[in-house]
Structure formats: C-alpha cells, structure tokens
Amino acid sequence: MAPKMQWNTADLNKKLAPMYLISGDDILLVNEALDLLRQFLKKNEFTEREVHQVASGFNWSDFAADCNAYGLFSKKTLIELRNPEAKFDKAGAEFIQRYCENPPPDKALLIITEKLSAQQKQSKWYKAIEKMGAIVAIWPMNFQQLTRFIQERLNKSGLNADSSSIKLLAELTQGNSLATDQAIQKLKLSSNTSKITPEIILQTVNDSSRFSVFDWSQYLLLGQTEAALHCLAMQKQTAAEPILLLWLITKEIRVLYQYHNEQRFNHEWPARLQQLQVAAKRLNLEKLKNLLAQCSDVDLSIKGLNKANVWELLEKMTLEFCCN
Numbered sequence: 169m170a171p172k173m174q175w176n177t178a179d180l181n182k183k184l185a186p187m188y189l190i191s192g193d194d195i196l197l198v199n200e201a202l203d204l205l206r207q208f209l210k211k212n213e214f215t216e217r218e219v220h221q222v223a224s225g226f227n228w229s230d231f232a233a234d235c236n237a238y239g240l241f242s243k244k245t246l247i248e249l250r251n252p253e254a255k256f257d258k259a260g261a262e263f264i265q266r267y268c269e270n271p272p273p274d275k276a277l278l279i280i281t282e283k284l285s286a287q288q289k290q291s292k293w294y295k296a297i298e299k300m301g302a303i304v305a306i307w308p309m310n311f312q313q314l315t316r317f318i319q320e321r322l323n324k325s326g327l328n329a330d331s332s333s334i335k336l337l338a339e340l341t342q343g344n345s346l347a348t349d350q351a352i353q354k355l356k357l358s359s360n361t362s363k364i365t366p367e368i369i370l371q372t373v374n375d376s377s378r379f380s381v382f383d384w385s386q387y388l389l390l391g392q393t394e395a396a397l398h399c400l401a402m403q404k405q406t407a408a409e410p411i412l413l414l415w416l417i418t419k420e421i422r423v424l425y426q427y428h429n430e431q432r433f434n435h436e437w438p439a440r441l442q443q444l445q446v447a448a449k450r451l452n453l454e455k456l457k458n459l460l461a462q463c464s465d466v467d468l469s470i471k472g473l474n475k476a477n478v479w480e481l482l483e484k485m486t487l488e489f490c491c492n
Contacts, residue, residue, distance in 0.1 A: 175302045177201045181208040185302035186271035189294075191254070191281040192306025195415060196346040198280070201304060205278065206246065214244040214276055221471075222251040228259040236272055244274045254281040256293050264293040268300040277301075309345060314338045318348060322364065325356045329364040336366050340373050343440075347382040381408060384486075385416050389443035391450055393490040400479075400486055410470050410478045417485060418463045424448055425456045450492055459485060 177197070180188075181204050188205060192198045206217070220231060235247055256264065267277060279297070284305070288294060297303060309317060318334045329337070341347040351373045355364055358372050381403060387396035403413060427433055427448050433441055451459075462485050469478040 175304045177204065177304055177306070179302070180205040180304065184209075184212060184276075186276065187268060187297055187301030188276070188278045189281070189297050189301060189303045190278065190306065191284050191304075193283045193419065194306050194308055194345050195412070196349055197306045197309075201306060202278075202280065209246050209276055212244075214246045216243045216245040217248065218245060219248045219250065222249065222255065222260075226260075228257075228263050232263050232267075235267060235275055235277060242274055244276070246276050246278060248278045248280060250280050252280075252282045254284055254288050256291070261291065261293040265296045268296040271300070309343060311338060311343070314343055314345070314348065317345060318352070321349060321352045325352055327352070327355060327359070327362050327364050329369075333364050333366050333369055336369050337373070340369070341382070344382060347380065350380050350382070381412055381416055384413070385420060386443055388417065388486065388489045389420065389447040391446065391490045391492070393487065396486050396490055397483065400482060404479050410466070410482065413482055414463060414466050414470065417482075417489070418460070420444075420447070421456055421459050421463065424451055425453065425460070428453050428456070447489075451489070455488070459489060462488075 177200075180201060190198060190201055190205070218234070220234075231249075271277070284294070315331075315334050315338055318329075318337055322329055322334075337348065337351060341351055351369075354372050355368065359368055361368075384396055384399040384403065387399055400413075423433070423444065424447055427444070433444055462481065465474070465476060466478060466481045466485070468474045469476045469481055
C-alpha cells in the first residue's frame with residue numbers, strides 16, 4: 169500500500185505526484201500554493217494547462233475522457249478542477265477513485281476546494297486521493313503565525329517594524345492574510361521611510377481614500393450602504409478583479425448561513441465577530457439564500473455566460489446585503 173501523502177506547501181516544489189488536492193479558505197495562501205505548484209510542474213515539462221469548473225450539470229464522463237486522452241507525442245498537461253464546495257456526486261466520486269487507480273502518465277490532476285469538512289475527509293474519493301496523491305490543507309493562521317507572516321512580508325518589501333507595529337497590523341487586518349498583504353503593499357507605496365511605526369500604520373491602513381475589497385466587506389457586514397457602494401465604485405475605478413469581490417461576498421454569506429444553522433460563529437477574530445453579529449441580525453436565511461443565488465448570476469457574468477453587467481450585479485447585491 170502506498171503511503172498517505174499529507175504535504176505542506178513547501179513540498180509542492182520538491183516532488184511530483186499524479187494528483188493534487190489543495191483545500192482552504194485563505195485565498196492568498198491557496199493562490200500562492202497553486203502558483204508554486206504550477207511553476208514546479210512547468211519545470212517538469214507540464215507545459216499545457218486546462219481549467220474546469222464544477223457546476224450544476226457538470227459532465228463527469230466528458231471530463232474523464234479529457235483526462236484519459238493520451239497521445240504518444242502529446243505534451244504533458246496540468247488539469248485543474250475547481251470544485252469550491254467539494255461536491256462530488258456518484259459519478260464524480262467514482263471518477264476520482266478510478267483515476268487514482270490508474271493515473272495517465274502525461275497528466276497531473278489538481279483539485280482545488282475550500283476547507284473540507286470532517287465528513288468529506290471520510291469519503292471514498294478523499295481516501296483515494298490521500299492514498300495515491302498529494303493533499304495540502306491550507307489552514308487559517310493563528311495570531312503567532314500571522315505576526316511571523318507579517319514580519320516576513322515586511323522584510324521582503326524592505327520595511328522594518330517593531331513588535332507593537334506588527335501586532336497592530338495583525339489586529340487591523342483581523343487575521344486575513346490577503347488584507348494583510350494589501351496593507352503592506354499600501355505601506356510600501358505610501359511611506360517615505362522604511363521604518364514603520366504604529367502611527368504610520370493607522371494613517372495608511374485606515375486612510376479612507378484608499379479602499380480595499382476588505383473595506384467593502386466590512387461595510388457590507390455593518391450595513392453601511394453609502395460607504396459600501398462608494399467602496400465598490402472605487403474597486404471598479406481601480407480595475408479590481410470581480411472574481412475577488414465575488415469570492416469575498418460569497419464567503420461572508422456562507423459564514424452567516426452557517427451561523428443561522430448552528431447558532432454560533434467558529435474561530436472569528438473579535439473585531440470581525442462584532443461585524444458578523446450585526447449582519448446576522450439583519451440577514452435571515454431567506455435573504456441569504458437569495459443573495460447566494462445572485463452570486464451564481466455574478467459568476468456567470470464573470471465567465472461571459474450571460475449578458476448582465478457584473479458591476480451592476482455587484483451593486484445590486486451590495487444594496488440588498490446592507491438593507492434591513
């Protein structure tokens with residue numbers, strides 16, 4: 169029996185596997201892990217890349233045929249399967265198990281999901297990947313890990329900060345690595361000195377003229393309609409990626425949805441917990457279901473599968489998320 173392969177992110181540029189599963193809710197750390205793996209596979213002659221998205225009606229037979237297609241002189245191909253909720257129906261689960269039993273030599277299959285539940289980790293498809301492939305679970309950082317992360321990012325950016333400044337930056341970004349990284353980039357671009365102080369952090373990170381997608385998220389949770397719409401308009405002007413906005417609002421909806429089902433929030437930072445509690449009082453399950461359905465419309469618009477304007481859809485969602 170092959171050994172189970174639970175990998176760390178650092179393993180992704182050291183050894184090949186026929187199949188990879190990368191899961192997690194931290195978009196920055198997940199994307200960095202994906203970039204590391206793609207670069208490594210490219211160095212190992214996987215020069216072609218295909219991307220598939222699991223959605224309603226996904227045809228597993230066609231996908232299996234694509235994965236198993238083999239040509240004597242064909243180029244090695246990385247096949248990415250994006251399945252955020254890790255929903256594998258019977259056909260999908262059976263495909264994964266068959267693929268793991270006999271992976272094609274010219275393909276590397278990469279499955280990308282959000283954080284997996286304990287039940288999903290007991291499934292047959294997960295066990296098959298665990299046996300034959302490489303699994304990397306991206307966990308949220310605790311406070312100590314986040315401070316180390318901040319120190320490393322500051323150093324790479326040529327910035328210096330003492331422990332009080334690092335702690336302040338961690339608290340302001342509430343454990344969100346992407347928000348932290350954006351804040352450090354703001355500091356690098358706007359600061360006239362490499363020495364970062366708490367005063368500089370407060371002035372830069374909280375500067376209302378510099379809106380980030382995470383400012384938008386906070387305004388949504390707090391129901392601050394005017395500020396949320398203004399922030400969204402700033403994102404459009406600065407050519408922000410709609411996919412990031414969609415990911416963020418979908419994540420907030422799911423957190424609130426889970427709260428209404430379980431009557432508790434899991435592992436949230438104190439400042440963010442207060443914002444979520446405000447939103448939970450305003451948004452019931454019916455409203456959340458409606459917003460989640462609208463997320464699908466935004467996703468189709470981003471992919472060019474409908475004619476609706478993605479920014480108008482996001483504006484409509486902003487209004488409905490904030491209203492009582």
